[in-house]
Amino acid sequence: MMENNKDILNAYVLPVLRDIKExxxxxxxxxxxxxxxxxxxxxxxxxxxxxxGASLTDTLGRFGQNAIMVLAMVPMIHSGxxxxxxxxxxxxxxLLGATLAIETGIQGPLxxxxxxxxxxxxxxxxGWGYGKLLNKVKGSxxxxxxxxxxxxxxxxxxxxxxxxxxxxxxxxxxxxxxxRTTISTEGFYYHVLRDTLSLRIGSLSISFGEILxxxxxxxxIWAFLHTxxxxxxxxxxSNPVFARASGIxxxxxxxxxxxxxxxxxxxxxxCYQQGYGFIQLYQGPMYMAMPAVSAILIxxxxxxxxxxxxxxxxxxxxQGIVSMTPSVMxxxxxxxxxxxxxxxxSNGMILYALTRKSGASR
Amino acid sequence: xxxxxxxxxEMKSVSKEYNGNPVLKDVSFTLGQGEVLGLVGENGAGKSxxxxxxxxxxxxxxxxGYGGQVLIDGKEVxxxxxxxxxxxxxxxVHQEFSLLPGFTxxxxxLLNREPENKSVLSLVFGDRANTIDRKKLQKExxxxxxxxxxxxxxxxxxxxxxxxxxxxxxxxxxxxKSAIRLLVLDEPTAVLTEKEAEMLLKAIENLSKxxxxxxxxxxxxxxxxxxxxxxxxxxxxxxINELEAASTSINEMAKLMVGREVATSINPVEKxxxxxxxxxxxxxxxxxxxxxxxxxxxNLEVHEGEFLGxxxxxxxxxxxxxxGIMGLYPAGxxxxxxxxxxxxxxxxxxxxxxxxxxxxxxxxxxxxxxxSLEWNIAFPAMQIHGKFxxxxxxxxxxxxxxxxxxxxxxxxxxxxxxxxTSSKQKAKExxxxxxxxxxxxxxxxxxxxxxxxxxxxxxxxIGAKALVLQALREYNRKYxxxxxxxxxxxxxxxxxxDRIAIITDGAVSGILPASTPSEDFGILMVGKTxxxxx
Numbered sequence: 001m002m003e004n005n006k007d008i009l010n011a012y013v014l015p016v017l018r019d020i021k022e023x024x025x026x027x028x029x030x031x032x033x034x035x036x037x038x039x040x041x042x043x044x045x046x047x048x049x050x051x052x053g054a055s056l057t058d059t060l061g062r063f064g065q066n067a068i069m070v071l072a073m074v075p076m077i078h079s080g081x082x083x084x085x086x087x088x089x090x091x092x093x094x095l096l097g098a099t100l101a102i103e104t105g106i107q108g109p110l111x112x113x114x115x116x117x118x119x120x121x122x123x124x125x126x127g128w129g130y131g132k133l134l135n136k137v138k139g140s141x142x143x144x145x146x147x148x149x150x151x152x153x154x155x156x157x158x159x160x161x162x163x164x165x166x167x168x169x170x171x172x173x174x175x176x177x178x179x180r181t182t183i184s185t186e187g188f189y190y191h192v193l194r195d196t197l198s199l200r201i202g203s204l205s206i207s208f209g210e211i212l213x214x215x216x217x218x219x220x221i222w223a224f225l226h227t228x229x230x231x232x233x234x235x236x237x238s239n240p241v242f243a244r245a246s247g248i249x250x251x252x253x254x255x256x257x258x259x260x261x262x263x264x265x266x267x268x269x270x271c272y273q274q275g276y277g278f279i280q281l282y283q284g285p286m287y288m289a290m291p292a293v294s295a296i297l298i299x300x301x302x303x304x305x306x307x308x309x310x311x312x313x314x315x316x317x318x319q320g321i322v323s324m325t326p327s328v329m330x331x332x333x334x335x336x337x338x339x340x341x342x343x344x345x346s347n348g349m350i351l352y353a354l355t356r357k358s359g360a361s362r
Numbered sequence: 363x364x365x366x367x368x369x370x371x372e373m374k375s376v377s378k379e380y381n382g383n384p385v386l387k388d389v390s391f392t393l394g395q396g397e398v399l400g401l402v403g404e405n406g407a408g409k410s411x412x413x414x415x416x417x418x419x420x421x422x423x424x425x426x427g428y429g430g431q432v433l434i435d436g437k438e439v440x441x442x443x444x445x446x447x448x449x450x451x452x453x454x455v456h457q458e459f460s461l462l463p464g465f466t467x468x469x470x471x472l473l474n475r476e477p478e479n480k481s482v483l484s485l486v487f488g489d490r491a492n493t494i495d496r497k498k499l500q501k502e503x504x505x506x507x508x509x510x511x512x513x514x515x516x517x518x519x520x521x522x523x524x525x526x527x528x529x530x531x532x533x534x535x536x537x538x539k540s541a542i543r544l545l546v547l548d549e550p551t552a553v554l555t556e557k558e559a560e561m562l563l564k565a566i567e568n569l570s571k572x573x574x575x576x577x578x579x580x581x582x583x584x585x586x587x588x589x590x591x592x593x594x595x596x597x598x599x600x601x602i603n604e605l606e607a608a609s610t611s612i613n614e615m616a617k618l619m620v621g622r623e624v625a626t627s628i629n630p631v632e633k634x635x636x637x638x639x640x641x642x643x644x645x646x647x648x649x650x651x652x653x654x655x656x657x658x659x660x661n662l663e664v665h666e667g668e669f670l671g672x673x674x675x676x677x678x679x680x681x682x683x684x685x686g687i688m689g690l691y692p693a694g695x696x697x698x699x700x701x702x703x704x705x706x707x708x709x710x711x712x713x714x715x716x717x718x719x720x721x722x723x724x725x726x727x728x729x730x731x732x733x734s735l736e737w738n739i740a741f742p743a744m745q746i747h748g749k750f751x752x753x754x755x756x757x758x759x760x761x762x763x764x765x766x767x768x769x770x771x772x773x774x775x776x777x778x779x780x781x782x783t784s785s786k787q788k789a790k791e792x793x794x795x796x797x798x799x800x801x802x803x804x805x806x807x808x809x810x811x812x813x814x815x816x817x818x819x820x821x822x823x824i825g826a827k828a829l830v831l832q833a834l835r836e837y838n839r840k841y842x843x844x845x846x847x848x849x850x851x852x853x854x855x856x857x858x859x860d861r862i863a864i865i866t867d868g869a870v871s872g873i874l875p876a877s878t879p880s881e882d883f884g885i886l887m888v889g890k891t892x893x894x895x896x
Binding site: 223226227228229230231232234235238239241242244245246247248249305 | 688690709710712713714719721726727728729730731732733737741742744745746748751759760761762
């Protein structure tokens with residue numbers, strides 16, 4: 001009888017336990033803690049007098065707004081350029097597209113398409129230059145990228161003032177020139193995706209328009225990584241010397257990845273603006289890279305490996321924390337702890353990931 | 363029992379293995395006071411490991427210690443750190459210099475053992491505040507230099523010295539240690555000019571006269587004859603023979619070094635094998651700037667369907683040849699393959715001309731360690747020849763054909779008997795031998811016309827070695843693929859190849875049929891033509 005029990009234990013129970021252990025290990029301790037924390041927040045929420053439906057709506061809305069900017073991390077991670085701390089450059093391309101679209105005066109959903117169209121050439125040119133620069137500083141891409149982001153923001157802060165924009169919705173009212181710091185997308189592409197295919201169940205509303213828009217680009221990136229060029233890009237990130245010995249031009253693959261990341265960054269900010277309702281100029285893009293970087297890392301990506309799953313999981317977890325902590329914490333302890341927590345989570349995650357080079361598996 | 367009757371150093375059946383690979387087997391020898399012992403052998407014969415044991419290097423302890431006994435003055439010693447060895451009077455001069463460039467010769471010689479003066483401050487702060495006694499320092503340094511019997515200015519900065527003088531500074535430092543009784547010199551003449559080498563040999567004789575024993579490791583066999591009392595020849599971790607220097611010859615040493623007079627039975631290249639006269643690859647005036655393996659001027663012709671070996675000692679440039687031709691290191695010269703000129707410094711162009719290369723740096727160049735075996739094997743063929751791809755939208759989209767990739771991977775896993783859990787396993791999880799097979803499979807999948815294979819058996823066990831060599835031979839015979847194999851192991855080359863080129867000092871010093879006795883190769887390796895040796 002005892003023997004029998006032992007056999008059953010060995011044959012069925014232990015492998016399952018081992019699988020669970022492996023799965024937990026693959027999921028990673030930080031993600032486990034954050035998931036646990038998020039679940040805890042959702043459990044506490046009703047007791048703190050907060051509607052779970054509204055909280056979920058908020059989380060999903062933020063997911064739709066931010067997911068493409070997180071997706072913008074993927075190509076550069078694959079080609080070995082590290083995390084795209086230079087995301088502000090892509091965002092600036094998006095801002096140029098957005099302001100030019102509004103300048104034309106065309107209203108409604110068409111302005112969103114125009115914004116995408118106008119931002120594309122900027123993203124391609126900026127991405128190309130940014131890629132060339134990163135090829136010259138192999139090994140310290142992330143630090144250089146951070147400063148590319150910062151300095152482009154500073155440069156554009158001047159440009160926003162002197163570029164000859166005329167549209168009365170955008171320029172300062174008292175001088176008639178120079179763009180305002182925040183510009184409303186109301187009347188142009190405000191909620192153009194969010195209000196498409198949205199579903200309301202009580203206090204919960206889900207916008208399938210945003211989710212499908214993200215899914216479309218996630219699919220394109222996923223598919224790209226399954227093509228010949230995508231495979232070469234991943235190989236460059238995995239072992240550049242191997243790729244070179246196999247006749248791949250490392251620099252070309254890296255530049256391509258940076259252009260893709262920059263363009264996705266431009267797209268990402270447009271998507272963000274339609275949900276948020278405002279175009280934020282000047283210092284707006286300054287720290288936009290941090291939440292995106294942090295989200296993909298929470299999702300389980302590492303400096304040199306990332307998947308679409310990492311993007312989805314990471315964005316949900318990160319945005320979940322960001323939207324839940326303020327409401328729950330504030331109503332519990334009546335002190336504004338949310339910002340502190342958000343900073344701890346986002347910077348802590350970046351710090352954690354940068355100290356560990358290995359990570360996600362394909 | 364007086365101390366004089368005991369030999370200074372005695373090694374009794376010393377053995378050592380790294381991770382189950384024996385690198386030293388039953389090594390025993392004795393060394394008397396004032397004797398000069400020459401130690402020769404090919405790279406990997408076990409010379410350095412033996413010296414590491416003698417010198418108590420930490421790497422020995424970390425890998426499980428050694429077997430056998432080391433006796434000094436008849437008493438067993440077990441050094442656990444080089445400091446112990448220093449205390450016992452053993453000094454060692456390594457191939458690489460460890461000198462401070464901004465300091466003078468004298469300062470370097472007595473570094474950290476400077477004679478000191480007490481100052482007022484020392485009363486307060488202790489010995490740390492002592493000042494250096496410059497006069498005494500100078501005197502002691504000069505003493506050491508005179509003992510060595512060379513001319514060396516004690517005030518010269520190391521950074522301004524010619525290489526030879528740096529070497530003398532190193533040796534002076536060792537002999538300035540008062541307890542010094544045994545000095546190990548690891549290839550001290552490799553970097554010296556002929557004149558400097560001569561001075562150094564004189565210095566060794568001087569030391570020997572003063573009762574200091576010397577173990578002298580070198581590849582220049584003539585120096586052994588000039589200066590040593592006896593010679594130990596090592597091969598494959600064993601002492602092959604102990605010879606009296608006075609009664610041996612370069613030929614005899616070379617023969618012992620590279621292998622026994624090989625019986626025809628283990629030379630299984632078919633006797634009636636005909637090689638076409640057609641030259642398929644011609645290399646003219648090739649230079650390659652590969653650190654540590656510089657190629658200076660190589661001229662080489664490879665015939666169609668041939669299995670050519672390239673051998674030579676480490677650092678002479680044999681590895682630079684394929685790395686240069688395949689565009690991995692800056693190179694110049696002309697390379698022609700089947701009538702077409704191959705542009706150098708362009709890996710893609712080489713691969714497009716149906717050349718392929720299995721690198722000696724498996725982990726660095728050869729593999730995507732973090733990716734699956736499927737990726738590793740299929741990647742180059744996919745990128746170069748567009749294999750394993752499905753085309754959509756009229757060729758606009760080249761989709762990875764996972765099925766075809768799996769198929770080809772499993773084919774090679776079976777064919778080369780690669781041990782793995784599945785074709786999805788990551789390359790880094792395989793053993794060295796199996797990784798090497800993946801590298802071979804990767805190039806086989808490219809279906810090249812000419813294949814460079816660099817050090818295919820480095821760091822893999824004997825069983826895997828045989829399989830790898832067998833696979834290469836089959837590939838050559840079955841598909842008529844021309845193979846150029848670069849290896850440090852002459853025996854391996856002699857087993858597989860039709861002809862063997864020996865590279866010395868960045869140039870071809872000779873090409874001989876593989877059936878030539880190994881001593882002739884040995885002579886080419888040490889940089890002498892046959893005439894000179896006789």
